[in-house]
Amino acid sequence: xxxxxxxxxxxxxxxxxxxxxxxxxxxxxxxxxxxxxxxxxxxxxxxxxxxxxxxxxxxxxxxxxxxxxxxxxxxxxxxxxxxxxxxxxxxxxxxxxxxxxxxxxxxxxxxxxxxxxxxxxxxxxxxxxxxxxxxxxxxxxxxxxxxxxxxxxxxxxxxxxxxxxxxxxxxxxxxxxxxxxxxxxxxxxxxxxxxxxxxxxxxxxxxxxxxxxxxxxxxxxxxxxxxxxxxxxxxxxxxxxxxxxxxxxxxxxxxxxxxxxxxxxxxxxxxxxxxxxxxxxxxxxxxxxxxxxxxxxxxxxxxxxxxxxxxxxxxxxxxxxxxxxxxxxxxxxxxxxxxxxxxxxxxxxxxxxxxxxxxxxxxxxxxxxxxxxxxxxxxxxxxxxxxxxxxxxxxxxxxxxxxxxxxxxxxxxxxxxxxxxxxxxxxxxxxxxxxxxxxxxxxxxxxxxxxxxxxxxxxxxxxxxxxx
Numbered sequence: 001x002x003x004x005x006x007x008x009x010x011x012x013x014x015x016x017x018x019x020x021x022x023x024x025x026x027x028x029x030x031x032x033x034x035x036x037x038x039x040x041x042x043x044x045x046x047x048x049x050x051x052x053x054x055x056x057x058x059x060x061x062x063x064x065x066x067x068x069x070x071x072x073x074x075x076x077x078x079x080x081x082x083x084x085x086x087x088x089x090x091x092x093x094x095x096x097x098x099x100x101x102x103x104x105x106x107x108x109x110x111x112x113x114x115x116x117x118x119x120x121x122x123x124x125x126x127x128x129x130x131x132x133x134x135x136x137x138x139x140x141x142x143x144x145x146x147x148x149x150x151x152x153x154x155x156x157x158x159x160x161x162x163x164x165x166x167x168x169x170x171x172x173x174x175x176x177x178x179x180x181x182x183x184x185x186x187x188x189x190x191x192x193x194x195x196x197x198x199x200x201x202x203x204x205x206x207x208x209x210x211x212x213x214x215x216x217x218x219x220x221x222x223x224x225x226x227x228x229x230x231x232x233x234x235x236x237x238x239x240x241x242x243x244x245x246x247x248x249x250x251x252x253x254x255x256x257x258x259x260x261x262x263x264x265x266x267x268x269x270x271x272x273x274x275x276x277x278x279x280x281x282x283x284x285x286x287x288x289x290x291x292x293x294x295x296x297x298x299x300x301x302x303x304x305x306x307x308x309x310x311x312x313x314x315x316x317x318x319x320x321x322x323x324x325x326x327x328x329x330x331x332x333x334x335x336x337x338x339x340x341x342x343x344x345x346x347x348x349x350x351x352x353x354x355x356x357x358x359x360x361x362x363x364x365x366x367x368x369x370x371x372x373x374x375x376x377x378x379x380x381x382x383x384x385x386x387x388x389x390x391x392x393x394x395x396x397x398x399x400x401x402x403x404x405x406x407x408x409x410x411x412x413x414x415x416x417x418x419x420x421x422x423x424x425x426x427x428x429x430x431x432x433x434x435x436x437x438x439x440x441x442x443x444x445x446x447x448x449x450x451x452x453x454x455x456x457x458x459x460x461x462x463x464x465x466x467x468x
Contacts, residue, residue: 010167011035012107014076017051018095020110021103024081029092034075039107039164041157043069052077053104053164055157062100066091078103105191108163112173112192115166116147119173119192120305123185123223124200126355128154128176130329131200131298134320135174138302141319142311147173154178159188172309177223180383185222196305197223199232199240200297201354231304233297247308251300259304264296266365271295273320275303277313284317291345292330293362328459330359335465338439340446342465347451348458351381353391356451357398363449364402373443376404377430377461378421379452380411389414396421408433411456427452431461 012020015032026032038050043065046052052069054062054077063083070077076093083089084096097103112119120135122128129152136148147170149162154176166173177188202217221243224230228246234257237250251259255278262283263274270289273296276282284303288295303316325331328349335342345366347359356378363376378399384391392414399407400420409415409423410430416423424430430450438446450458 011037011049012167014051014093014095017076017107021078021095021097021106023095023097025084025096027079027084027090027092027094027096030076030095031093034093036076037167039104039161040069040074041104041161043072043074046070046072046074048073048075050074050076053100054079055101055104056080056083063087063089066094104157104164105160105187108160108166108191111166112163115169116173116192117169117171118196118309119175119194120196120198120309121175121177121188121192121194121223122198122200122301123177123179123220124198125202125220125352126358127200127294127298128178129349130292130295130325131198131301132174132176133326134295134298134323135302135305137323138306138316138319139172139174141322142315144311145169145171149175152176152178155180156184156187160191163192179219179222182219183222185219186225189222189226193226196229196231196308197227198301198305199223199230199236200301201233201294202236229308231301231308249304249308251297251304259300261296261300264293266291266293266362266367268367273299273317275300275317277303282313284314286317286321288320288323290325290330290332291362291366292325292358293365294358330362333462334468335462336468337435337462337465340438340444341468342438342446342448342462344462344465345447345449346459347449350454351379351451352384353381353395356381356395359449359451360395360399360402360404363447364404366447368447369445371443372445372447373405373437373441374403374447375406375408375434375437375449377408377410377434377448377450377458378415379409379427379430379450379456379458382453382455388412393417406437411452427457427460431464434461435464 014034036051040046041053046069052074066077078095078100079089080100081096122131139146147166153162155178177185179185224243230248234250234252249258251257253261260276262276265272270287272287275284306316328346331346333344333346392412396415396418407421408430409421450461452458
């Protein structure tokens with residue numbers, strides 16, 4: 001295994017960057033010996049010894065913020081040739097390039113080829129970020145040098161930015177390839193072609209841009225193009241058969257899967273998972289200290305991907321017990337309100353029909369004492385296009401069948417089809433309704449979950465509670 005250098009000591013000189021991006025010109029007063037330790041595409045985040053890369057979007061042009069980036073401490077910047085000529089940008093330490101987005105991708109691709117020994121890319125309609133961080137937690141526990149991009153850096157802009165900032169050697173990089181349009185995963189593959197490609201579940205997400213579920217399936221399938229080591233659910237294998245080459249491992253709930261999920265049980269300690277690797281008839285058990293009915297799928301995907309990279313299955317699955325999910329993806333938080341105890345299952349980070357149904361089903365099955373009141377707050381799902389009404393109605397009907405004491409919906413009129421739920425227009429109204437219910441219910445303890453698309457700010461439901 002390689003030894004990681006101190007991240008704070010990893011840098012590129014401006015001269016090296018100029019060579020990587022094939023700079024067409026250099027602004028007056030530029031010091032090519034400048035050391036760059038970080039790249040940003042948001043001027044507000046810039047700091048000393050960083051380089052600002054302004055991107056031109058449909059509605060905004062990052063070139064308007066070059067001066068702001070420099071005032072905030074950026075040591076250098078890139079600019080597109082046409083903009084440089086037209087606006088006569090003449091700040092020192094500027095590299096003039098044909099296209100700043102391509103320059104960002106070039107830096108990312110250079111770092112990926114130079115610093116990464118092996119890599120995994122994960123895509124799917126749900127669970128990508130959780131799976132990525134699960135993989136990172138396991139690699140950390142196994143003491144394997146690795147790179148897992150912070151936050152949800154993915155997609156056309158996030159993936160190259162994440163790799164532009166990978167300036168040190170690492171044994172395994174675990175990347176997340178998101179898409180909301182056709183061809184977006186291909187762009188990420190051109191930047192970084194991973195050794196193992198992982199597809200998680202597919203459901204209706206971003207159908208506003210991908211038209212329908214068939215469009216989502218096609219767009220996600222781009223992950224397999226050009227690869228020869230693949231991991232995916234067994235029930236998707238037939239649909240993607242023509243995309244697959246080389247070694248293919250599947251996971252699922254039947255013995256036909258390479259990794260069979262024998263058990264995913266919610267206990268007071270967390271989620272118990274039992275897996276069987278069918279080619280070798282080996283069974284593995286672990287308990288993860290949070291609640292997620294689908295975590296067996298996430299763990300199976302990671303274990304198989306690592307197996308393809310030569311990491312022992314037993315070590316992988318044993319190390320998974322150290323994982324706690326990132327904020328907003330099922331992590332447990334504890335509060336008090338009105339002198340009552342509230343345990344929050346924070347599922348506030350985004351939602352689509354598949355992830356929302358999973359979260360609700362998991363929540364309903366969490367074992368509790370009889371006097372604990374379960375409250376589920378469900379907000380609007382965004383980017384569903386013409387299918388928006390249908391999917392919100394489906395979720396409402398699905399929730400009605402679950403063993404949840406109180407259902408509250410907000411932000412989408414179609415939710416009112418629910419026979420058991422209460423409806424509000426806004427998250428503020430939902431928050432006040434939750435507080436009213438907690439005050440009035442004859443119980444001292446509550447279990448609360450809220451989930452919606454990011455724009456719906458589901459986390460605000462408990463913002464008035466006192467952390468314990």
